[in-house]
Amino acid sequence: xxxxxxxxxxxxxxxxxxxxxxxxxxxxxxxxxxxxxxxxxxxxxxxxxxxxxxxxxxxxxxxxxxxxxxxxxxxxxxxxxxxxxxxxxxxxxxxxxxxxxxxxxxxxxxxxxxxxxxxxxxxxxxxxxxxxxxxxxxxxxxxxxxxxxxxxxxxxxxxxxxxxxxxxxxxxxxxxxxxxxxxxxxxxxxxxxxxxxxxxxxxxxxxxxxxxxxxxxxxxxxxxxxxxxxxxxxxxxxxxxxxxxxxxxxxxxxxxxxxxxxxxxxxxxxxxxxxxxxxxxxxxxxxxxxxxxxxxxxxxxxxxxxxxxxxxxxxxxxxxxxxxxxxxxxxxxxxxxxxxxxxxxxxxxxxxxxxxxxxxxxxxxxxxxxxxxxxxxxxxxxxxxxxxxxxxxxxxxxxxxxxxxxxxxxxxxxxxxxxxxxxxxxxxxxxxxxxxxxx
Numbered sequence: 269x270x271x272x273x274x275x276x277x278x279x280x281x282x283x284x285x286x287x288x289x290x291x292x293x294x295x296x297x298x299x300x301x302x303x304x305x306x307x308x309x310x311x312x313x314x315x316x317x318x319x320x321x322x323x324x325x326x327x328x329x330x331x332x333x334x335x336x337x338x339x340x341x342x343x344x345x346x347x348x349x350x351x352x353x354x355x356x357x358x359x360x361x362x363x364x365x366x367x368x369x370x371x372x373x374x375x376x377x378x379x380x381x382x383x384x385x386x387x388x389x390x391x392x393x394x395x396x397x398x399x400x401x402x403x404x405x406x407x408x409x410x411x412x413x414x415x416x417x418x419x420x421x422x423x424x425x426x427x428x429x430x431x432x433x434x435x436x437x438x439x440x441x442x443x444x445x446x447x448x449x450x451x452x453x454x455x456x457x458x459x460x461x462x463x464x465x466x467x468x469x470x471x472x473x474x475x476x477x478x479x480x481x482x483x484x485x486x487x488x489x490x491x492x493x494x495x496x497x498x499x500x501x502x503x504x505x506x507x508x509x510x511x512x513x514x515x516x517x518x519x520x521x522x523x524x525x526x527x528x529x530x531x532x533x534x535x536x537x538x539x540x541x542x543x544x545x546x547x548x549x550x551x552x553x554x555x556x557x558x559x560x561x562x563x564x565x566x567x568x569x570x571x572x573x574x575x576x577x578x579x580x581x582x583x584x585x586x587x588x589x590x591x592x593x594x595x596x597x598x599x600x601x602x603x604x605x606x607x608x609x610x611x612x613x614x615x616x617x618x619x620x621x622x623x624x625x626x627x628x629x630x631x632x633x634x635x636x637x638x639x640x641x642x643x644x645x646x647x648x649x650x651x652x653x654x655x656x657x658x659x660x661x662x663x664x665x666x667x668x669x670x671x672x673x674x675x676x677x678x679x680x681x682x683x684x685x686x687x688x689x690x691x692x693x694x695x696x697x698x699x700x701x702x703x704x705x706x707x
Contacts, residue, residue, distance in 0.1 A: 294545045297630065298335055298471060303433045306335050307472035307544075310461040313342035315476050315537060316382060320389035323476070323537040327438060328395030330541065336433045337474070338464055339397070339440045341386065342457035343379045347371075350378055358416070367416040367454045375454045376402065379442035387440055396437040404428055405460065407445030407453045419445050419453030421463035429464075462522055465530070472544070473522065473532045480536030481552035482512055491549060491665075492636030494557030495520055519554050531555035531633060547662040553633040558602040560641045566591060566599065573605040581624035584703040594621060600642050607634040609642050611649070615695050620651035622702070623659070635659075639666060648682035652696050673697035 298306050315323065330337060351357045351371055358366040367375065383399035390397040407419030432439040441464075443457040465473055481489040484507050493502065499516060502508040508516060519532050535543040535551025542550035563569050571591060579585055594612045601608040606629040610622040620642070625635045643649070643666075653660055655677055664670065667679040671693045678693045 294630070295333060295335075297628070298544075303336055304338065304430055304468050305470050307337040307474055308461055308464050308468065308470050309337045309339045309474045309476060309540075310457055311339065311341040311386075311476045312457075312478070313344040313346055313382075314478055316341060316343075316386070317345050318478075318537075320386050321393075323540070324386065324389035324393045324395070326537060326540040327397070328390050328393035330544070331390070331395035331397070331436075331438055334436075336436065336438055338429060338433070338468065338470075339386075339438055340443070340457055340460045340464065341379075341382060341440065342443050343375070343382055346382060347375055347378050350374055361414055364410075364415050364418050364456065365454060366414075367418050369417065372417040372452050372454055376444060376452045379444050383440045383442045387438075390438065396435075397440055398432050398435075398437045399440045399442075400425075400428065400432070402442070402444035402452055403446050404439075404441055405445035405455065405463070407447055407455055409447060409453060417451065417453050419447060419455050421445060421455060421459055424463060424467055426467055458518075465522065466525060469527055469530065471529060471531070473530065474540070474543070475532065475534045476537055476540060477534060478536065479534075480539050480550070481534050482515070482554075485509075490552050492553040492555075492633040492640075494555060494560075494633060494637035495523070496557045497559050497637055498557070498640065516554065520556070523554075523556050528556055547630065547635065547659055548665050553636065555633045557633065557637055558604060558606070560600055560602050560607075560638055562641070562645065563599040563601065565596065569599065569601055570605065574599070574601065574608055574610075577605055577608055577626055578622050578624045580626055582703065584706065586702060587704055590702050598642075598645060600638060602634060602638065607638045609638055611642065611646060614650075614699065615692075617692060617695070618646045618649050619696055619699075620649055623651070635662060643681065646682075648680070648684060650678065650680045650692060650696055652676045652678045652699075 311323065327339070347365070351374065354374070356371055356374070358368060358371070360366065365371070380399065387397040387399045404425040405421050406423035408422050410418050410420050429439050441460060443455045443460055445453045445455050447453050461473065482493070484490055490507070493499065493516065495516070499508065503513060523530060523532065532554040533543050533551050534554070539550030575586055575591065594610065597611045597613050597618055599608065599610050606626045608624050609620060612619050612621045625638070653663055654675055660677065663679050666681055668681055669684065670677055670679045671689065673693050674697060676697045678696050
């Protein structure tokens with residue numbers, strides 16, 4: 269697809285994305301991966317109860333720009349309804365539906381109807397999708413005496429899935445598999461997604477749910493969680509508890525055998541594309557992450573790596589000696605220097621001078637983790653950004669105020685005496701330029 273058409277289509281769906289630059293950065297990142305390594309989407313059966321059109325529109329757009337996720341869906345509510353209508357319900361054990369021969373056959377029909385309907389909806393929206401038969405998954409019964417015909421994946425038809433993806437179509441797999449004797453088995457959709465993730469090692473695993481993300485105790489969406497650096501603290505302060513804690517532990521087990529570049533997103537059908545293609549996202553991004561450390565002097569970190577990171581993130585060269593002349597309050601850096609923040613003192617104010625995330629790390633949640641760590645130390649923080657900066661949507665979500673001054677937007681986070689805004693803005697906007705003039 270030509271660049272103007274691509275940009276137009278994405279901008280229409282995403283709303284206020286500026287000039288398509290933010291979207292293009294994510295397209296480039298996802299496009300660098302092998303076709304089958306882009307993403308695995310797991311669609312909960314409850315989401316499909318609300319219809320297919322919104323979800324199909326998002327999947328079609330993703331497909332139209334040359335990306336082909338592998339889609340897995342459940343059918344819990346739909347099968348509940350069909351089983352009860354026929355008086356076949358045998359209950360659940362350990363959260364798994366007890367599945368006799370009649371329920372297994374009903375599951376086969378119900379799941380394939382959903383796969384076919386979703387593929388058709390994607391087609392109507394302008395994309396291409398292929399529903400795959402149960403034989404795409406090999407499975408063994410878990411414990412037939414207890415659960416009946418409930419299975420666990422033992423293998424996938426990898427070449428079949430790769431062929432569908434190579435053709436430009438989205439493969440759709442239901443929560444079904446075939447055992448060694450050719451019998452149909454009912455499989456938990458999360459188990460299918462896990463098996464696919466281990467084989468394909470995708471950049472993203474996306475759970476599409478009705479809640480659209482993980483919510484804190486006040487019902488607000490948590491934008492990102494860095495498991496290595498933040499999980500223990502979030503449990504201690506009560507942000508993560510009970511069911512959410514179990515969910516995050518499941519995600520940690522899912523991510524443990526996968527590359528550190530793989531992340532999990534939890535989002536809604538409406539937020540799916542924005543979660544994938546914008547810095548701010550529209551869901552909860554979970555990754556194993558990296559430990560972020562705080563420094564009070566440049567001497568305790570590799571300043572050459574820090575300079576390289578900043579120049580890579582901004583695409584410009586720092587003026588010679590720029591960092592040496594800063595009055596540092598704190599520097600925050602990820603373990604492998606893929607993200608860093610430099611906070612300085614300006615007339616008694618804490619000012620974020622540089623917030624840098626390497627291009628290769630964008631979309632992994634490092635920016636969220638870095639911001640959260642920095643905010644713990646600086647409840648009142650100022651910073652400035654050029655009007656055309658692609659991170660401004662991210663900044664706006666975190667700012668409590670913003671004033672335009674010349675080519676700069678000056679933001680602040682935290683409570684502030686309004687009488688001090690004007691002099692603060694003047695001092696911050698008037699600071700010297702950090703980068704060499706563009707040639």
